[in-house]
Amino acid sequence: xxxxxxxxxxxxxxxPAMESATPISGSEAVIRSLIEEGVETIFGYPGGAIMxxxxxxxxxxxxxxxxxxxxxxxxAHAAQGYARxxxxxxxxxxxxxxxxxxxxxxxxxxxxxxxxxxxxxxxVFANLLxxxxxxxxxxxxxxxxxxxxxxxxxxxxxxxxxLSKAFYIACxxxxxxxxxxxxxxxxxxxxxxxxxxxxxxxxVSYRPRMQPKADQVxxxxxxxxxxxxxxLFVGHGVLISKAEEELKAxxxxxxxxxxxxxxxxxxxxxxxxxxxxxxxMHGNYSTNxxxxxxDLIxxxxxxxxxxxxxxxxxxxxxxxxxxxxIDPSEINKIIPxxxxxxxxxxEALKALLPLVEQRRHDSWLAEFKxxxxxxxxxxxxxxxxxxxxxxxxxxxxxxxxxxxxxKAAIVAxxxxxxxxxxxxYRFSQTDGYITSGGSGTMGFALxxxxxxxxxxxxxEVVAIIGDGCFxxxxxxxxxxxxxxxxxxxxxxxxxxxxxxxxxxxxFFDRRYSFVELKxxxxxxxxxxxxxxxxxxxxxxxxxxxxxxxxxxxxAFLLEILVEKELNVFPMVPAGxxxxxxxxx
Amino acid sequence: xxxxxxxxxxxxxxxxxxxxxxxxxxxxRINIESxxxxxxxxxxxxxxxxxxxxxxxxxxxxxxxxxxxxxxxLAVFGYEDxxxxxxxxxxxxxxxxxxxxxxxxxxxYKRAKVLFEDQRxxxxxxxxxxxxxxxxxxxxxxxxxxEFVRSGRIALPNNEKGLAQYLPEVDWEYYM
Numbered sequence: 072x073x074x075x076x077x078x079x080x081x082x083x084x085x086x087p088a089m090e091s092a093t094p095i096s097g098s099e100a101v102i103r104s105l106i107e108e109g110v111e112t113i114f115g116y117p118g119g120a121i122m123x124x125x126x127x128x129x130x131x132x133x134x135x136x137x138x139x140x141x142x143x144x145x146x147a148h149a150a151q152g153y154a155r156x157x158x159x160x161x162x163x164x165x166x167x168x169x170x171x172x173x174x175x176x177x178x179x180x181x182x183x184x185x186x187x188x189x190x191x192x193x194x195v196f197a198n199l200l201x202x203x204x205x206x207x208x209x210x211x212x213x214x215x216x217x218x219x220x221x222x223x224x225x226x227x228x229x230x231x232x233x234l235s236k237a238f239y240i241a242c243x244x245x246x247x248x249x250x251x252x253x254x255x256x257x258x259x260x261x262x263x264x265x266x267x268x269x270x271x272x273x274x275v276s277y278r279p280r281m282q283p284k285a286d287q288v289x290x291x292x293x294x295x296x297x298x299x300x301x302x303l304f305v306g307h308g309v310l311i312s313k314a315e316e317e318l319k320a321x322x323x324x325x326x327x328x329x330x331x332x333x334x335x336x337x338x339x340x341x342x343x344x345x346x347x348x349x350x351x352m353h354g355n356y357s358t359n360x361x362x363x364x365x366d367l368i369x370x371x372x373x374x375x376x377x378x379x380x381x382x383x384x385x386x387x388x389x390x391x392x393x394x395x396x397i398d399p400s401e402i403n404k405i406i407p408x409x410x411x412x413x414x415x416x417x418e419a420l421k422a423l424l425p426l427v428e429q430r431r432h433d434s435w436l437a438e439f440k441x442x443x444x445x446x447x448x449x450x451x452x453x454x455x456x457x458x459x460x461x462x463x464x465x466x467x468x469x470x471x472x473x474x475x476x477x478k479a480a481i482v483a484x485x486x487x488x489x490x491x492x493x494x495x496y497r498f499s500q501t502d503g504y505i506t507s508g509g510s511g512t513m514g515f516a517l518x519x520x521x522x523x524x525x526x527x528x529x530x531e532v533v534a535i536i537g538d539g540c541f542x543x544x545x546x547x548x549x550x551x552x553x554x555x556x557x558x559x560x561x562x563x564x565x566x567x568x569x570x571x572x573x574x575x576x577x578f579f580d581r582r583y584s585f586v587e588l589k590x591x592x593x594x595x596x597x598x599x600x601x602x603x604x605x606x607x608x609x610x611x612x613x614x615x616x617x618x619x620x621x622x623x624x625x626a627f628l629l630e631i632l633v634e635k636e637l638n639v640f641p642m643v644p645a646g647x648x649x650x651x652x653x654x655x
Numbered sequence: 656x657x658x659x660x661x662x663x664x665x666x667x668x669x670x671x672x673x674x675x676x677x678x679x680x681x682x683x684r685i686n687i688e689s690x691x692x693x694x695x696x697x698x699x700x701x702x703x704x705x706x707x708x709x710x711x712x713x714x715x716x717x718x719x720x721x722x723x724x725x726x727x728x729l730a731v732f733g734y735e736d737x738x739x740x741x742x743x744x745x746x747x748x749x750x751x752x753x754x755x756x757x758x759x760x761x762x763x764y765k766r767a768k769v770l771f772e773d774q775r776x777x778x779x780x781x782x783x784x785x786x787x788x789x790x791x792x793x794x795x796x797x798x799x800x801x802e803f804v805r806s807g808r809i810a811l812p813n814n815e816k817g818l819a820q821y822l823p824e825v826d827w828e829y830y831m
Contacts, residue, residue, distance in 0.1 A: 400721045
């Protein structure tokens with residue numbers, strides 16, 4: 072069954088953007104299509120089944136920048152970092168079989184965190200498909216559940232149209248990863264018609280709703296105007312739709328306290344008077360506790376992840392729920408919505424703004440501030456301003472935040488350091504926090520950080536990585552070295568898989584089962600990759616070490632030996648209600 | 656109470672789509688009771704008819720919305736039995752030597768007939784709902800059933816709409 076219908080069902084702009092008189096190869100068509108899409112950087116790794124495309128790329132090095140990673144997983148995470156900071160799709164180019172399967176973790180991560188990505192994988196010759204040929208893997212089958220769309224190209228003539236669909240699908244609606252598998256014969260064959268690229272603008276079977284329906288917006292506005300204790304959850308969707316200005320206007324007018332999800336951080340500046348903190352298992356005390364006091368919850372571009380809701384049946388028992396999301400399948404998935412609004416976060420806010428009344432919720436806001444005092448006394452003060460003992464993760468983040476005025480892009484890995492970075496960096500610039508949220512992929516940060524640096528060279532990019540995570544992808548130091556990417560790397564080393572250790576301490580009676588790490592000398596390793604580094608363990612060295620890191624005009628690794636058995640608090644125990652959040 | 660739900664999915668005719676659709680059921684550990692796929696009245700459009708059991712309508716609604724997210728899916732509808740006209744088809748193979756009285760049994764049924772017959776066997780077709788087919792099965796059982804096969808359900812909703820009415824903006828061509 073060949074796709075007979077794509078011509079009928081895909082509408083295209085009839086503007087051949089680039090034409091060539093002589094037929095070109097499928098491989099050249101791939102590269103030219105990428106150029107037509109405005110792709111400036113590819114993260115990739117060559118190999119047998121993608122060599123023709125790499126050969127074509129050789130002739131276009133002036134137009135497309137290629138970054139050679141050290142492992143395909145690194146390419147995927149780098150593409151994610153690039154996409155998250157630029158809003159443009161990240162592009163990966165890898166070979167068949169193991170090259171493609173090494174992308175799988177990154178593709179899953181991008182799917183979970185709605186990150187636009189186009190992965191191009193080589194594949195064996197079409198006549199060998201299904202024969203267990205050398206480096207053959209059923210990549211379409213393997214990635215079907217973790218891609219927004221995938222397609223196998225077996226004919227060079229299909230290339231421009233399929234790639235234009237790939238970019239359109241990856242970037243529109245709720246963004247996500249798309250995988251295009253190209254058999255080697257399609258790469259080497261000449262196209263039988265002239266290369267003409269038309270950007271895809273519409274697919275009949277795929278029509279994401281941007282503009283919310285008026286009646287949905289009106290119903291939501293009514294609930295907002297009636298609420299006495301409304302509470303806004305700001306998610307990743309706000310950053311994706313670049314709705315920061317609209318969000319600020321909405322919050323300022325309605326006076327509604329706003330908390331961010333992990334991926335929504337930096338959508339509203341940390342010093343905004345109505346910003347009340349972070350949601351989630353290790354979010355703030357007030358932000359969790361008061362969910363169950365609110366009479367209206369507004370989920371904006373977020374998906375009520377289990378780390379946010381805690382025990383669902385005990386979630387927000389007194390609240391009506393407005394759920395604004397571009398993905399209709401998120402509505403009622405976890406938390407039933409009294410007023411669903413399907414649409415883009417920016418468009419929804421624009422539509423709501425004239426309908427909501429100017430309000431202040433001072434006494435309700437004061438309830439947050441009151442609980443904040445308890446958290447400060449029990450947790451924050453000692454995390455940020457410890458006077459003795461080993462260096463704490465929290466104080467590192469606080470000083471980093473002060474030194475960068477909250478304007479750096481923090482790329483955090485997964486675990487305690489991720490939570491401490493999220494909690495204590497005072498974000499003052501949008502797209503300031505890039506991490507693996509839904510998937511929780513250890514090893515994400517190092518490659519994502521250089522991907523972000525490629526996407527935003529002017530911005531200070533600081534990777535915050537734990538000693539466990541670092542060893543999952545540390546070969547990417549080679550990429551950073553070769554491509555001369557001035558990424559600042561902080562390894563917070565506690566010689567433990569800290570978050571797992573914390574759970575073992577709290578819920579498994581301190582049975583520390585395989586969480587202690589015998590670590591290599593990270594500084595020597597960095598030096599082996601041509602990257603300068605420094606290790607500190609004393610509080611008095613922290614300031615100057617951070618200055619050295621930030622003042623370096625090249626990549627730099629700062630390893631900080633931190634308190635070994637630090638626990639991240641507050642904490643909502645797994646499976647418990649958000650109101651059961653613990654301060655100790 | 657556990658009920659049958661019929662999910663009708665209109666899709667582009669694309670390779671690998673069955674894998675994507677079935678994956679949504681697998682992930683949520685929902686067993687597919689029956690499946691049938693065919694071309695529709697419109698060119699390039701396939702129709703999947705999938706029957707599942709569920710004790711919660713809400714669960715089915717979630718599945719429907721997730722299927723809708725698949726790029727090549729044009730439209731998805733979930734129905735309960737009273738919304739639909741539906742049927743299945745079954746074949747039964749019976750040993751000819753033991754089949755005395757089978758033809759008399761068939762006379763009592765409107766939609767049962769012998770499709771093939773020789774000295775060794777009879778192949779009997781029975782159309783109807785699942786219940787009707789299994790009722791027939793138990794009547795035929797005393798004669799000895801060598802083989803039995805039942806098709807997936809096919810169903811059309813009892814309303815005045817087709818794909819062209821659901822997606823009027825597309826210039827649909829008839830399949831043939």
